[in-house]
Amino acid sequence: MSEHIEDIEIQLLLDALYRHYHYDFRHYARASIKRRLLQARDKWGFDSISAIQSAVLHDETMLPQLLDFLTVQVSEMFRDPGYFRALREQVVPHLRTYPSLKVWVAGCSNGEELYSLAILFAEEGLAQRTIFYATDINPAALKAAQAGIYPMDRIRLFTENHQLSGGRSSLSDYYTANYDRAIFDKSLRERTVFSDHSLVTDAAFGEMHLISCRNVLIYFDRALQDRAVGLFGESLARGGFLGIGSKESLRFSNQAAAFAPFVREQKIYRRKSL
Incomplete structure (x- = not known):
């Protein structure tokens, strides 16, 4: 799949997340979002980011799992x-x-x-x-x-x-x-x-x-x-x-x-x- 198609899929998914669930990731750094979505795609065994969109829109239990990929949860106490x-x-x-x-x-x-x-x-x-x-x-x-x-x-x-x-x-x-x-x-x-x-x-x-x-x-x-x-x-x-x-x-x-x-x-x- 071409990178251009993947970029379109990402934009459609982010638009869908905002319109359906009111989570707005549309202005997050795109390179980071893309890396995280590709990780989610591979972990879940989907063949495309469009498949993630379909799954999240039709199964609300997928949303928390996707949020864990899209939000940063790595930290430590007294970091720096x-x-x-x-x-x-x-x-x-x-x-x-x-x-x-x-x-x-x-x-x-x-x-x-x-x-x-x-x-x-x-x-x-x-x-x-x-x-x-x-x-x-x-x-x-x-x-x-x-x-x-x-x-x-x-x-x-x-x-x-x-x-x-x-x-x-x-x-x-x-x-x-x-x-x-x-x-x-x-x-x-x-x-x-x-x-x-x-x-x-x-x-x-x-x-x-x-x-x-x-x-x-x-x-x-x-x-x-x-x-x-x-x-x-x-x-x-x-x-x-x-x-x-x-x-x-x-x-x-x-x-x-x-x-x-x-x-x-x-x-x-x-x-x-x-």
Whole structure:
């Protein structure tokens, strides 16, 4: 099958997903979407992407499986420890000045970023004045984030990252080992609102003091990146902070003027007081 035909099939499938299920992947980076759809096609033994479209439209149980391919669920706790150290050492002193705090983890995936921030805020004495908002478009990911259960074989890496981030306690203080699983303490999410939210179609999400959305923008095309960054600007309190992924940048965004670099090397920005 020609690449041209595959590209047409992909566009038709994305249009169908939007029209029938209201999931909008039409402005995700096309190379990434194509790679993921080809993986789904091969795993399911279909002979074309059109076959995926037919299956998803006629069998709703296929939708969650397809969403798992199209949304990114790979992360780790305290990923890029320097980012969390910068939050701890340079952002937290500013956050301490507020009597109450709102933190949005956008694209929370299976919850690793949420629990990292919840632990950091607990160590810094800010947990009881903070409400966290954890959002994703994938219902299965939100369910996993709410459960807070991870394989024990990942805990060693999580622990190393936590220590490198300047952790003030032992990560083991926050989970219970149960055979091959680590179950994170319910207290870490007792002040968390889990919600379905799309950066593609939904509106601003409250007045936040910190938004952490890392390794999500790289999967969007330029127009959708601009929309998401604009949404973050609308959602942040004046002087609020935005953290993005190590391979991401606001430099070329049409919305860049609303932000000033705060910790440049860790991709932490501050909303300007306009």
